[in-house]
Amino acid sequence: MGCFGFLKTKPKSRKERGKSGSEALAVSATTTSSSNYETSRSHDSTGGKQTSKSSVSTSSQPSISAMFEEKAGVLRVFELAELRSATNDFNRTLKIGEGGFGSVYKGFIKPLDEKSGRITVAVKTLNQRSLQVGGYLNISGEKSIVLAMEGKKGIVRRGSGHKQWLAEVQFLGVLEHPNLVKLIGYCSDEDERGIQRLLVYEYMPNKSLEYHLFNRAAPPLPWNVRLKIALGAAEGLAFLHEGLELQLVDYIYGILMQHSFSLKFSSGQVIYRDFKTSNVLLDIDFKPKLSDFGLAREGPAGDNTHVSTAVVGTYGYAAPDYIETGHLTTKSDVWSFGVVLYELLTGRRSLDRNRPTNEQKLLDWVKQFPIESKRFNMIMDPKLRYQYSLKTAREVAKLANSCLVKHAKERPKMSEIVQVIKQAVEMTEIASGGKVEAKEENSAVADLDKGKRPESSNC
Secondary structure, three states: OOOOHHHOOOOOOHHHHHHHHHHHHHHHHHOOOHHHEEEEEEEOOOOOOEEEEEEEEEOOOOOHHHHHHHHHHHOEEOOHHHHHHHOOOOOHHHEEEEEOOEEEEEEEEOOOOOOOOOEEEEEEEOOOOOOOOOOOEOOOOOEOOOEEEEOOEEEEOOOOHHHHHHHHHHHHHHOOOOOEOOEEEEEEEEEOOEEEEEEEEEOOOOOEHHHHHHOOOOOOOOHHHHHHHHHHHHHHHHHHHHOHHHHHHHHHHHHHOOOOEEEEEOOOOEEOOOOOHHHEEEOOOOOEEEOOOOOOEEOOOOOOOOEEOOOOOOOOOOOHHHHHHOEEOHHHHHHHHHHHHHHHHHOOOOEOOOOOHHHOEHHHHHHHOOOOOOOHHHHOOHHHOOOOOHHHHHHHHHHHHHHOOOOHHHOOOHHHHHHHHHHHHHHHHHHHOOOOOOOOOHHHHHHHOOOOOOOOOOO
8 A cells, every 4th residue: 555654654552652742742841941841739638649730831833744643543544445345436426526636426434343334425536637726817817726926927836636635634634623524534545547545534415515505406595504604614714723722732631641731832723725615515414614625734833924835725715915925824714704705695606707797706796785785785695585684694794894804914813703603693593583584674675676686696
């Protein structure tokens, strides 16, 4: 089996990982200044037993790759033959997705204990071109795979598929959150066609947010469901941006297997870099989970304010400041989230070449309907049939606008966005008494603009 570099060695047992982790910390502790290392002793109520607590504060946190080396054994390693069998030799009838990277198939695998029934999974393949379509347009207007910044020109970079595959294994092999898709395992094997790289995820039966917003075959998403999807996606991004510190502490505890240490790290960050409706998957209860971490990057280290990187992502969702400078921050994700909020409101794609010229770019089009004007609800998705709270819709639009301000530093944090959406969900539930209904002047406006509304986007 052709497993990639750092997985070729035999995974350590939990006991071995704990030992090596303790040794690594011991070395780190000796190089830490005394002001950052404190030990205190206390007596229990009997006055006899002593306990000690140590606190280590350091300016750097373990990298995702370092954490993954310790946790690699948690992921299941599949043989190619096993995944062929799981997908009926990658049968077309089981294909549930396709893109520049390859295809995704529904599959059925046996659990490791073999005591329970088969598990339904999603198997993602990487095609032989080892390419990932980024979706940007270069200067000449042609579709590019990935753009790198070199002056004002876009440079297509090939061979990035394997790198993105590794990134996805590393990030999802380490990060755990209810709003992140679960990676079950991976396969890096060879057959007559060459190296085969595959990923195995939990199966998400309700497809993607993109499908439910833009596909004619999908039933309309109710207003309250849209808000809850926005909330879950926001919580997933907030975890990536601001919630990793706790997971890093848990990670160190797991290595040490001791409870006498209290470790503090500078907050770790992961920048998702490709937030869009197609990457928000929905489980059986329509709970959203972020998927596809191939373009994700660790946030800036130390005193750095951004990560300088090649510009990749999807046109229509990427922040303009990131496109112009190549400077990547968590606020780049915030911009993308603002775009998706408007897609949830309108039922329109961020970029739709099939519409009239003045309606093709969503963010330009919505400016014609100011939030506080009576014309505002002209932007709302007709498929909602006025079954929404107009007051709440206005609040969501205001939130979207705050995400889309020109200066990145002025955009809110994802944790702040979470709180606003929580309030919107509560407002909707209280106002409707459990049933989402049109509010305020919806009925009157419905009569006034009947037959004058723009058509729904059902691409």
